[in-house]
Amino acid sequence: MTTGSVSTPVLMGVVNVTPDSFSDGGRWFSPDTAIAHGRDLLAEGADIIDIGGESTRPGATRPVVTEELDRVVPVITALAAEGATVSVDTMRAEVAAAALAAGATIVNDVSGGLADPQMLATVAAAGATYVAMHWRAHADHMRDFAVYDGPGGVVAAVRDELAARVDAMLAAGIAPDRIVLDPGLGFAKRPEHNWQLVRDLAPLQDLGHPLLVGASRKSFLGTLLASGGTPRPVGDREHANTALTVLLAQQGVWGLRVHDVRAAKDALRVLERIDQEEAAHD
Ligand code: PMM
16 A cells, blocks of 8 residues: 655545445446446546445445445455455444455444444454544434534544544554544534534644545535535535645645545645645755
C-alpha cells in the first residue's frame, strides 16, 4: 500500500455492491458491473478499491451475512487477482476474514470494531491494515446519537472515542503501524458536526495514526448546497467535494474515500504542481 506524501493523500475509490447505498446504490450491484467499475476507478488513479456489501445510509436495514459475502467476495477476488490493493468495507469479522482470504489487505470497519466483538482479533491474526471509523450506533438509529454536548464538542468527543478504540486495537494485537483512523463524517453526526470536524482535524491527527476521511456525496454537502429547502441531489455534490479534497489534503490527511476518483485526482494534481513550484523557489 502506498502511503502518499503530506500533500498527496491516497485515494480510496468506492465500489458499493449494494442495492441501497445513498451514494450509488444499485449501480454496481452485479459482480460484473462492480468489477468493471473497480477497474475504471483504478484506471483513473485510485490507490485502493474499497468494496462494500452493506449500505450504511441512515435507516438502512442490514443484509444477512451470507448475502454480504456473496456480494463482496467475487468482486474482491477478481480485482485483487489483477493486482489491485483492495479494502473491504464491513463491520463483520466473518466477512473481513473471507475478504482477506480472497485477496483484500485492508479492513475498513465503519464501526471501529464496536459492531462485532470478533473483528479486532480477526484483523490482528491476519496482520491486515485496519481503518477504524468513529461510530456510535447502527444506521437504523444513529441519528439519536448525534449529540456532542461535552467540553470541546464533537472534535474532543471523536478524539476521545477513537483513542479508546485505538487502546482496544492495540490490546487485541493490531500493530500500531497498521491502524488508520477516520472521523466518520455523517455517522451519528449532524451537518454542523461534520463541518466542525473537517475544520479541525489536528486533535485527531495528534492520536498518531494516519487519517482517512470520507466526505464524498454525503448529506452535509447536500444540505450546504440546498436550494429552497431541497438538498442538492447526491449526484450533484462533486464540486463541493473537490473543494474539500483540497482542504483535507492541505491538512495532511493520509487518505480520502471518494466516489469520483478522476475529480479528486485532478485536484491533487493541482496541489502537487504547486508543491513543485514551491520546492523550486526554496
Ligand atoms: N462512509 C460510508 C461508508 N464507508 N468508510 C469509511 N472509512 N469512511 C466513511 O466515511 C465511510 C465509509 C458511507 O457511504 P457510501 O459508501 O455510500 O459513500
